[in-house]
Amino acid sequence: MALLDxxxxxxxxxxxxxxxxxxxxGVSFTVEPGQTVGLVGESxxxxxxxxxxxxxxxxRRGNTVTxxxxxxxxxxxxxxxxxxxxxxxxxxxxxxxxxxxxxxPVIPLGLQVAEVLERHQGRSRQTALREAGVLLDAVGxxxxxxxxxxxxxxxxxxxxxxxxxxxxxxxxxxxxIADEPTTALDVTIQAQILTLLKDLVDQSGTALVMIxxxxxxxxxxxxxxxxxxxxxxxxxxxxxxxxxDPRHPYTHGLLQSVPRLDADRGGRLHxxxxxxxxxxxxxxxxxxAPRCDRVVDDCIGETVPLEPAARGGALRCTNPVPQExxx
Amino acid sequence: MTRPGGITTLADHxxxxxxxxxxxxxxxxxxxxxxxxxRRLLRDPAAIVGAVIILLFLIIAIFAPLVxxxxxxxxxxxxxxxxxxxxxxGASAGHPLGSDPLGRDFASxxxxxxxxxxxxxxxxxxxxxxxxxxxxAIAGAVGGWVDVLIMRITDVxxxxxxxxxxxxxxxxxxxxTQWTVIIAVAVVNVPIFARLLRGSMLxxxxxxxxxxxxxxxxxxxxxxxxxxxxNSLTAVIVQATLTFAVAILDAAALSFLGLGDPDINRAExxxxxxxxGVRYFEVRPELAYFPALAIILVAxxxxxxxxxxxxxxxxxxxx
Numbered sequence: 001m002a003l004l005d006x007x008x009x010x011x012x013x014x015x016x017x018x019x020x021x022x023x024x025x026g027v028s029f030t031v032e033p034g035q036t037v038g039l040v041g042e043s044x045x046x047x048x049x050x051x052x053x054x055x056x057x058x059x060r061r062g063n064t065v066t067x068x069x070x071x072x073x074x075x076x077x078x079x080x081x082x083x084x085x086x087x088x089x090x091x092x093x094x095x096x097x098x099x100x101x102x103x104x105p106v107i108p109l110g111l112q113v114a115e116v117l118e119r120h121q122g123r124s125r126q127t128a129l130r131e132a133g134v135l136l137d138a139v140g141x142x143x144x145x146x147x148x149x150x151x152x153x154x155x156x157x158x159x160x161x162x163x164x165x166x167x168x169x170x171x172x173x174x175x176x177i178a179d180e181p182t183t184a185l186d187v188t189i190q191a192q193i194l195t196l197l198k199d200l201v202d203q204s205g206t207a208l209v210m211i212x213x214x215x216x217x218x219x220x221x222x223x224x225x226x227x228x229x230x231x232x233x234x235x236x237x238x239x240x241x242x243x244x245d246p247r248h249p250y251t252h253g254l255l256q257s258v259p260r261l262d263a264d265r266g267g268r269l270h271x272x273x274x275x276x277x278x279x280x281x282x283x284x285x286x287x288x289a290p291r292c293d294r295v296v297d298d299c300i301g302e303t304v305p306l307e308p309a310a311r312g313g314a315l316r317c318t319n320p321v322p323q324e325x326x327x
Numbered sequence: 328m329t330r331p332g333g334i335t336t337l338a339d340h341x342x343x344x345x346x347x348x349x350x351x352x353x354x355x356x357x358x359x360x361x362x363x364x365x366r367r368l369l370r371d372p373a374a375i376v377g378a379v380i381i382l383l384f385l386i387i388a389i390f391a392p393l394v395x396x397x398x399x400x401x402x403x404x405x406x407x408x409x410x411x412x413x414x415x416x417g418a419s420a421g422h423p424l425g426s427d428p429l430g431r432d433f434a435s436x437x438x439x440x441x442x443x444x445x446x447x448x449x450x451x452x453x454x455x456x457x458x459x460x461x462x463x464a465i466a467g468a469v470g471g472w473v474d475v476l477i478m479r480i481t482d483v484x485x486x487x488x489x490x491x492x493x494x495x496x497x498x499x500x501x502x503x504t505q506w507t508v509i510i511a512v513a514v515v516n517v518p519i520f521a522r523l524l525r526g527s528m529l530x531x532x533x534x535x536x537x538x539x540x541x542x543x544x545x546x547x548x549x550x551x552x553x554x555x556x557x558n559s560l561t562a563v564i565v566q567a568t569l570t571f572a573v574a575i576l577d578a579a580a581l582s583f584l585g586l587g588d589p590d591i592n593r594a595e596x597x598x599x600x601x602x603x604g605v606r607y608f609e610v611r612p613e614l615a616y617f618p619a620l621a622i623i624l625v626a627x628x629x630x631x632x633x634x635x636x637x638x639x640x641x642x643x644x645x646x
Contacts, residue, residue: 086544
């Protein structure tokens with residue numbers, strides 16, 4: 001049985017006097033225990049909203065969440081706020097994008113790690129602090145005893161993100177959601193953090209949902225990848241299939257846009273026309289059609305369904321990129 | 328920490344030197360916001376001048392019985408016996424600043440006035456702070472109609488000029504004592520503190536670290552008390568220091584206008600300025616100068632310290 005089973009999740013933002021905006025439009029995916037699943041897409045495609053909806057962290061007013069988020073066969077969306085709070089941090093951990101602003105600036109680091117242990121594991125302050133030291137050590141923070149007493153502004157960006165990982169993993173959750181965990185870091189630190197995440201996830205058997213716009217992150221980490229566009233999953237495939245043989249023109253375009261060391265010198269980098277706001281409603285056809293290089297008449301008219309692909313995974317496209325024939 | 332391999336070939340004393348140097352650069356441990364701000368305040372001349380002024384007045388106020396040459400209510404008939412209606416006793420032996428028309432030693436009354444003025448100013452500020460923080464925290468943490476209700480009430484209070492509001496409040500009281508003054512000045516400051524705190528609470532509510540705390544399942548109570556409140560208090564602390572000055576000025580103004588404590592024995596700068604200072608200004612302007620100067624100095628001290636604290640507590644200045 002899947003650890004996390006997201007079924008037909010939709011989030012609609014409503015404001016008085018404005019047309020409702022569907023940020024997440026019927027997204028479904030599953031995460032098996034210990035598996036690493038990627039949610040990929042450009043800014044505004046609904047990645048972060050999906051993660052916040054799973055955690056029940058969207059604002060109470062101004063939006064409607066429908067569908068199911070089954071964790072261990074309990075629908076998180078139907079839980080009372082108190083029950084959900086008991087699960088957050090305990091069963092599901094979360095890491096955010098900006099490590100500095102995600103830490104409380106006026107509380108020493110140690111207490112911030114200890115807080116979650118006190119809250120969920122009923123540890124005393126003393127025991128929790130001792131465990132916090134062990135955790136900081138485990139995420140590779142040197143001299144943890146000293147760092148426990150320090151404030152977030154005294155740590156480097158990489159160390160802050162390590163600390164956040166320590167906090168998220170403190171209660172040994174079975175699922176970790178990482179929302180762009182490396183975006184705010186520079187490239188060398190990114191690599192360290194990703195390696196750390198990978199190691200920790202492998203050791204503890206924690207399942208990981210990796211939300212990112214960085215295909216490099218996906219390539220290094222994810223077992224399965226969901227490509228999102230305008231609030232819908234457009235392609236789902238195993239990591240190797242996706243990179244070796246992208247079928248959706250959007251995925252294909254994304255991969256083409258990544259600079260390569262072995263590319264012809266002086267050639268222009270591929271780009272996808274327009275921006276994510278240049279789309280049509282899914283009810284009128286394929287949202288990506290206005291930007292698509294392979295657009296055909298059938299793309300416009302009615303919603304393009306997400307259909308299972310022969311190689312596993314799924315695809316939402318009427319005119320997919322032809323399968324590469326092995327030479 | 329692992330050392331590059333080459334370092335093992337170093338002589339012992341060189342290696343020790345490296346350890347020494349690295350130990351020095353990595354020394355530290357936690358520096359709390361308050362301690363950090365304190366350190367910066369000590370380097371700011373304006374803050375020191377302000378603090379010295381406040382401290383001076385505070386010492387005078389606390390040790391008034393020891394500093395003052397006489398009891399502030401004791402009358403010296405010999406000073407007033409030869410006086411006409413329009414004059415006041417000048418300086419004489421034992422009475423460096425002379426006396427007021429009732430023959431009470433003016434210097435002693437000035438000194439006891441520090442006590443009264445600081446007492447009223449500090450108490451009015453603290454009461455205002457307490458209720459302002461309470462209301463602001465409730466508005467910011469609960470939100471919804473509670474927030475709207477509290478904020479509309481503060482809007483109405485802020486729409487009136489503060490002194491006018493204070494005068495109205497004093498006028499509403501059946502009898503005037505020093506407590507009516509304290510409460511009137513406190514009430515005037517409640518909406519300012521409430522709005523300020525609510526504003527920073529709202530900013531905190533949307534902040535990433537509060538979202539992160541929520542993602543960890545931290546209880547609402549703890550999110551408010553540990554994550555939102557402590558991060559919202561700096562603005563309020565600064566405002567409180569500045570409010571001391573305003574409260575002292577307001578309280579003095581109320582006394583000056585004759586709306587304070589009617590007890591003629593109480594030494595209070597605003598009252599001294601308003602009654603004797605005004606009446607005898609042409610013959611003995613010192614009676615006006617000294618209380619006015621004292622009020623200005625105390626207000627200046629709190630303003631200097633407050634402005635420096637605003638700088639020092641600004642998280643953008645942290646190192």
